[in-house]
Amino acid sequence: MQLKSIGQQVVAIVGASSGIGRDTAVKFAERGAKVVVAARSEPGLQSLVAEIRNLGGEATYVIADVSDFQQVKAIADKTVAEYGRLDTWVHTAATGVIAPFEKITPEEFARVVDVTLMGQVYGAMAALPHLKQEGRGALIHISSMEGRRSLPLQSPYSTAKHGLEGFLDALRVELQHEKWPIAVTSILPATINTPYYNKVRTKLGVKPTGVPPYYQPSLVSDAILYAAEHPTRDFVVGDAGKILDLVQRVSPALADSLLLAIAFQGQRTNEPKSADAPNNVFEPIAGYDKVEGDFRNLSIPSFLDNLDKNPPLKWGALAVAALGIATALGIFGKNEI
Structure with a gap:
């Protein structure tokens, strides 16, 4: 499957007013792509488009709530109307409620699923006809490591991300069966320093945090741009x-024990925050139209991501590791004899 170079692409980025989406939009534009950005925050989109144009790039925006299919469809339609086609669809929009399950209302749980799962489903529904019209392209969906391993206190978000992984697995095989050269990628970040934890609703009594360590948003946006040119099934961002x-695959019970030890206190700061503080679950909130959150001091580098961008190096490293293990086992076996 051959994807266009980024400089030749028209890209729609959903959830672009802040965080990963915002950083991704700027990077696509810097490399010559034409971009359409979408979110609920019009001030955030206006400032983003102005930033891209000041850099010499081409961009326009669409205001959209991803829980409404017609509004998501309007993003894809606007992209094609403005630039003649759609090559890559990047979907980052999400929200959350951080609280014990018993304190989450049915309306809150449903809203998180509507935005974080159904919004992604609607994105694929809206984008696919245009990608098929073009004859190739990429669907890049921002999932989470919570799509592989749920976290306590984040049951709605974890539910949505698990559902997203199931949806993408089914869609990917259907497109392969129909022989469409359309890449379907799941990007699964670890804890990322975006304004997400400033914007979501919390019922912990304090401002929430992700379980450290954090990674900078640029790691995720770099993975997205890589997937836009190189068909990639999934990409876990962040060594943690x-x-x-790996722990979840080897022993879910061990993962349970690990999270039991660190995830409850690890998602709490010492900064008081009430349950009725402004949040973005049902409406956008002002003041957070930026890439980074408040936890740069907890951010660390990630070393293994570069292996995922270099498959020959990755498989070579794995082969060396396997050979080393086999050699060690052989030595131990001889010693036992």
């Missing part, structure tokens, strides 16, 4: 996410 994924 890769470790958690």
Whole structure:
């Protein structure tokens, strides 16, 4: 499957007013792509388009709530009307309620699923006809490591991300069966330093935080741009996410014990915050139209992501590791004899 170079692409980015989406939009534009950005926050979109144009890029915006299919469809339609086609669809929009399950209302749970899962489903529904019209392209959906391993206190978000992984698995095989050269990628970030934890609703009594360590949004946007040119099934961003994924695969009970030890206190700061504080669950809120959140001091580098962008190096490293393990086992076996 051959995807266009980024400089030749028309890209729609949903959930672009802040965080990963905002950083991704700027990077696509810097490399010559034409971009259409969408979110609920018009001030955030206006400032983003102005930033891109000041850099010499081409961009326009669409205001949309992703829980409404017609509004999502309008993003894809606007992209084609403005630039003649759609090559890559990037979907980052999400919201959350951080609280014990018993304190979450049915309306709150449903809203998180509507935005974080159904919004992504609507995105694929809206984008696919245009990608098929073009004859190739990429669907890039921002999932989460919570799509592989749920976290306590984040049951609606974890539910939505698990559902997204199931949806993408089914869609990917259907497109392969129909022989469409359309890449379907799931990006699964670990804890990322975006304004997400400023904007979501919390019932912990304090401002929430992700379980450290944090990684900077640029790691995720770099993975997205890589997937836009290189068909990629999934991409776990952040070494801690890769470790958690391995633990979950080897022993879910061990992952349970690990999270029991660190995830409850690890998602709490010491900053008081009430349940009725402004949040973005049902409406956008002002003041957070930026890329980074408040946890840069907890951010660390990630070393293994570069292996995922270099498959020969990745498989070579794995082969060396396997050979080393086999050699060690052989030595131990001889010693036992």
